[in-house]
Amino acid sequence: MPLKSLENKLDMIEVLKNMSEACYFLNSDYEFVFINKAAEPYLKELFFERTKEELIGTKVCDVNPKYIDTEIDTIYHKAYEEQKPQVFEMISEYSKFWFEVKLFPNINGIFVTFSDITDRKEREKQKQRYEKLNLIGVMAAGVAHEVRNPMTTVKGFLQLMAENEELKKHKPIFDLMIYEVNRVNDILTEFLDIAKDKPEKLEEYNLNELIKSILPLLETRALKEGKSVDLHLSNIADLLIDKNEIRQLLLNLINNSLDAMNAGKKVQIMTYEEKNKIVLSIMDEGKGIPSDIIEDITIPFVTTKDKGTGLGIPICFSIAKRNNAKIDYTSSPEGTTFNIRFSK
Ligand SMILES: Nc1ncnc2c1ncn2[C@@H]1O[C@H](COP(=O)(O)OP(=O)(O)O)[C@@H](O)[C@H]1O
Ligand SMILES: [Mg+2]
Secondary structure, eight states: OOHHHHHHHHHHHHHHHHOSSEEEEEETTSBEEEEOTTHHHHHHHHTTTOOHHHHBTSBHHHHOGGGTTSHHHHHHHHHHHHTOOEEEEEEOTTTOOEEEEEEEEETTEEEEEEEEOHHHHHHHHHHHHHHHHHHHHHHHHHHHHHHHHHHHHHHHHHHHHHHOSTTGGGHHHHHHHHHHHHHHHHHHHHHHHHHOOSOSOOEEEOHHHHHHHHHHHHHHHHHHTTOEEEEEEOOOOOEEEOHHHHHHHHHHHHHHHHHHOOTTOEEEEEEEEETTEEEEEEEEOSOOOOTTTTTTTTSTTOOOSTTOOSOHHHHHHHHHHHTTEEEEEEEETTEEEEEEEEEO
């Protein structure tokens, strides 16, 4: 081999070893013959903590017999036997990472690259959630709007009758009916808010100020119930937000946290900067979101509370969307955390 071309080959191997994309090479017997640095941690995870040294020279199916005759196994065979590149996506059972795997066969085996697409998958899921929410929102907003008008008429007459001398002895009943009509109206108003797609009024505002301004309100409730609200606010830049909407979002989330916690527990509100985002975290020590509704809390009317409306979380998602923020959440029986990431 001419010296120049050998040098090029050596260069190529160095590049493969050190490139940020994870890759490995399987020979025609599906044995590992090359594993680059980026691939090591992932393979360790997929193959029971095996190191690169332990994997080289072994067959994929010997290390993890679970792969035999699976769809993934078939794709590898198809790639090599038909000499056709293949692409597929897989999720790691252990860490729940999503990978995109690309197979490039040649006569000596298969060159495999794989990249972590967990973020993309998460975004797709988020998008589906929003789409579902939008559809329900648009349909139901039409109905809600139509219901509100006749309710105004009913309320007007009830108020008149409540003041009527002849009907005086029924006043408590009229008052109750008016109270219930108001409640329906409030629910409809909240519900219609979900379908809004633009913030009312954007202004430069600091999230920390907003949090501090609603603290007395929250503390009053927390104190009464023997719970506490802790702030951990770091220096953050101002954001372009609709402050009334973000106040609503904070109240909805923190009230949910207080609802979920027993006396003696605390909810922590944090703000911090992260790359080009400002993050607001609300972390509680409540009983966690019940697992049967955890995927559905963004859908209107999903609630586990007797007096709940199931509109709090859908409204938060809708507000976040209008204010250039994204929400994610995790929950366990030890507590729930909501993260709201605002784009700076
Ligand atoms: N921080 C939390 N801890 C535990 N469960 C929660 C939390 N936030 C929301 N949930 C669950 O999600 C449901 C929906 O919340 P939400 O949309 O605010 O409606 P509501 O509070 O009226 O029930 C709640 O009924 C509750 O079961
Ligand atoms: Mg709520």
